[in-house]
Amino acid sequence: MLLFLVCLPRFNGNQILVQQEPYDAKYFKAYVEYFRGEAPSAPIRPASNWRFLVPLIASTLPFSPATSINLINLILIMGSLLFFYLTLEKIGVVEKNRWIAISLFIFSFPTFYYSCISYVDPGSIFFLSLGIFLWFKQKYLLFIISIMVGLMAKETIALIFPFALTHALLNKNNKQVLLLVGALLLYWLEYKIIRDFAPISLGETRDKFWSLNLNAAKVNLNRMHTWLSFILSFGLIGILFLYKLIFAGKNLTKNKTSMAALAGFVGILGLYAYSYISTIADGRIIWHGYFFMLLLIFDPNLEKQKINGE
Numbered sequence: 001m002l003l004f005l006v007c008l009p010r011f012n013g014n015q016i017l018v019q020q021e022p023y024d025a026k027y028f029k030a031y032v033e034y035f036r037g038e039a040p041s042a043p044i045r046p047a048s049n050w051r052f053l054v055p056l057i058a059s060t061l062p063f064s065p066a067t068s069i070n071l072i073n074l075i076l077i078m079g080s081l082l083f084f085y086l087t088l089e090k091i092g093v094v095e096k097n098r099w100i101a102i103s104l105f106i107f108s109f110p111t112f113y114y115s116c117i118s119y120v121d122p123g124s125i126f127f128l129s130l131g132i133f134l135w136f137k138q139k140y141l142l143f144i145i146s147i148m149v150g151l152m153a154k155e156t157i158a159l160i161f162p163f164a165l166t167h168a169l170l171n172k173n174n175k176q177v178l179l180l181v182g183a184l185l186l187y188w189l190e191y192k193i194i195r196d197f198a199p200i201s202l203g204e205t206r207d208k209f210w211s212l213n214l215n216a217a218k219v220n221l222n223r224m225h226t227w228l229s230f231i232l233s234f235g236l237i238g239i240l241f242l243y244k245l246i247f248a249g250k251n252l253t254k255n256k257t258s259m260a261a262l263a264g265f266v267g268i269l270g271l272y273a274y275s276y277i278s279t280i281a282d283g284r285i286i287w288h289g290y291f292f293m294l295l296l297i298f299d300p301n302l303e304k305q306k307i308n309g310e
Helices: 002-013 025-035 053-058 065-090 095-106 109-114 121-137 140-153 155-170 174-197 214-221 224-254 256-276 284-288 290-297 300-308
Strands: none
Touching: 002 065, 002 095, 002 109, 025 053, 025 065, 053 065, 053 121, 053 140, 065 095, 065 121, 065 290, 095 224, 095 290, 109 224, 109 284, 121 140, 121 155, 121 284, 121 290, 140 155, 140 174, 155 174, 155 256, 155 284, 214 256, 224 256, 224 284, 224 290, 224 300, 256 284, 256 290, 256 300, 284 290
């Protein structure tokens, strides 16, 4: 219910509180129309045509394209929070802190701003959360399947690799490392197939997104929305994350979960930096890092080491 109330003011890109039109929403709504066998109201084009899972599911609902996408998005965000709660439980976070972590995610700028504007980021956020949970549960086949299906939602599911690989290396688990190498190869193969064969409108070019474009850097540097979305998305969770990093000291390097979470967040920053020089950057990429930041903030082993003065 709280999640619904946070998302309601921006549901379907409502601009009552924020006068900002979600630019890419029209492409995802057109994708829903395409899957319904209707004439798309906008071109089917990269990179939205790679991200077909949410529009495909939404096309089965008897509502407008926008409402259908955003109902699915709400369900995906709820599912991501459920799996993250179970992850926190798995690593030993006390119940009170589990609920604080969930509340911090819900009452955040990206959840309010991006959840229900007919974008598909909730899809990749769901599969990130599911993948983290399956990794800690050591359900490796399901982990790989979650990546492969998550790629159909959005290619940013790849952000799970730095987290998992760091965790495997710190555990000196060669089998996990080999599994991740195999999963990465499968990811790349599927990514290539999607880019080459996803539906596309006549006149559109397949390979023109995520390409280096120095003009994008100039646009982003002078674009107020880029700066504001980063600052607001980093938000309270980011401040708590930095605080924990600063005061964890050498204890951080002794903790495998926290180091893996930090690696995941470094991957997020790397992708954000690349988006700055290839496309229009905004806070959605930082939103993908919330589960990594919250893992480190509430890591119970880090707290024990600090209390014991290790």
